[in-house]
Structure formats: C-alpha cells, structure tokens
Amino acid sequence: MRLVDLSHAIVSGMPQWPGDDQSLRVVRHSEHGPSSCESSRVEFGCHIGTHVDAPRHFLAGAGGVDDMPLERFAGPAVVVRPVPGVGPGPLPASLLDGIDLEGIGFVLFDTGWSRYWGQPRYYEDWPWLSGELAGRLASCGLKGVGLDTPSLDGFNGRRAHDLCAAAGMVNLENLANLGELPTRGFSVLALPLKLAATEASPVRAVALFDR
Numbered sequence: 664m665r666l667v668d669l670s671h672a673i674v675s676g677m678p679q680w681p682g683d684d685q686s687l688r689v690v691r692h693s694e695h696g697p698s699s700c701e702s703s704r705v706e707f708g709c710h711i712g713t714h715v716d717a718p719r720h721f722l723a724g725a726g727g728v729d730d731m732p733l734e735r736f737a738g739p740a741v742v743v744r745p746v747p748g749v750g751p752g753p754l755p756a757s758l759l760d761g762i763d764l765e766g767i768g769f770v771l772f773d774t775g776w777s778r779y780w781g782q783p784r785y786y787e788d789w790p791w792l793s794g795e796l797a798g799r800l801a802s803c804g805l806k807g808v809g810l811d812t813p814s815l816d817g818f819n820g821r822r823a824h825d826l827c828a829a830a831g832m833v834n835l836e837n838l839a840n841l842g843e844l845p846t847r848g849f850s851v852l853a854l855p856l857k858l859a860a861t862e863a864s865p866v867r868a869v870a871l872f873d874r
Contacts, residue, residue, distance in 0.1 A: 669868040670713040685711040709863040718828040720862040728855040738768020740851040753793035768806040773841035777811035797823035801830035809835030
C-alpha cells in the first residue's frame with residue numbers, strides 16, 4: 664500500500680483565519696531527564712490546519728465529528744483540476760461535466776492555492792465553490808468534498824457549506840499535495856479526533872493506493 668500525505672504541518676505562529684484564534688499552543692509539563700520523560704499539553708482550535716467540518720458546523724442539530732460513522736470520513740476519490748493558475752473567485756459547476764462520479768465518495772479540488780500556505784495571502788481570498796457547483800455536488804450522494812483552500816465558500820459566504828451540510832457531507836479544508844495525485848484510482852482517509860460535541864477537528868488526511 665502506498666500513502667500520500669494530504670495534510671499541512673501545524674506549527675506555532677502560522678497564518679490563520681482572520682479574527683479566529685486557532686493558534687497552536689504547546690506547553691511542556693516535563694522534559695527528558697534521569698527520572699522524567701517529555702510530557703506536553705496541546706491547545707488548538709478545531710479548524711486549525713488541515714481539518715474536517717462536520718454538518719454540525721453550519722446546520723444546527725446535525726452530526727458532529729464524534730457521532731458520525733467512521734465510514735463517512737473515508738472512501739474512493741477523484742481529483743478535479745480547474746484551469747492552471749486559477750485565481751480567487753467562484754469555481755463553476757462545469758468543472759464536473761464529463762466526470763463519472765458513480766461509486767465515488769469524495770471530490771477533491773486541486774486549485775493550486777496551497778502554494779500560498781504559510782503566507783498571509785493564503786487567507787486574503789481564494790478559489791471557492793459556486794452555489795451551482797456546491798448544489799451539483801450535494802445531489803450526487805457523496806460523502807464529502809475537499810479543497811486546498813481555507814474554505815468551501817468565500818470569506819463572507821456560506822452557501823456551499825449550507826448545501827453540503829444539508830446533504831450530510833463532510834468538508835475537508837486546507838488540503839495539501841493534491842498535485843501529487845492522479846485524477847482517480849485512490850481512496851481518501853481523513854479521520855477526525857473523537858472530540859465530543861464539536862463541529863470540526865484537525866485530521867491527518869491521506870490518499871491510499873493499493874499499490
């Protein structure tokens with residue numbers, strides 16, 4: 664089995680969603696010594712780094728990351744690649760034209776925006792799902808959708824989140840290394856921490872190949 668890491672490293676001081684403190688804080692309780700070992704406490708926001716949004720994020724009463732079946736976070740995937748160098752703005756529904764989604768669990772959009780990860784520009788504006796595109800995805804019986812951008816929506820939008828949440832889908836955001844993947848022939852695994860009564864969780868997302 665071959666794995667491709669689709670997650671960004673979480674580091675202190677990295678850029679984050681404007682006005683939303685998702686900062687990583689690591690507190691060392693003890694260090695290595697003759698009679699001690701290293702022990703730490705970690706604090707972070709649920710939407711830090713590469714993470715998954717459960718429907719509960721935008722839909723009251725919907726499932727959170729702790730009560731959704733694990734099967735919802737894994738499945739066969741395809742990669743959709745917009746025009747190289749696509750800039751900020753809505754991605755059109757026509758990107759799905761001619762793509763066979765039969766038996767597919769996840770659609771991943773490789774916009775190339777992850778090249779700005781770690782830079783302030785990453786969170787200034789980005790490619791996002793148009794309402795029409797999100798609606799088509801929500802009607803396909805998918806488990807989830809993923810992007811290499813901060814959000815399914817633009818900075819002040821929520822239409823894509825609402826449509827996907829209503830369809831019971833999970834959202835993978837801030838994905839990395841999508842350019843290393845073929846358009847199909849692999850599965851995605853993005854298990855959240857089992858955080859009780861929460862709407863999101865960091866994940867170690869990976870693409871799995873049988874060989």
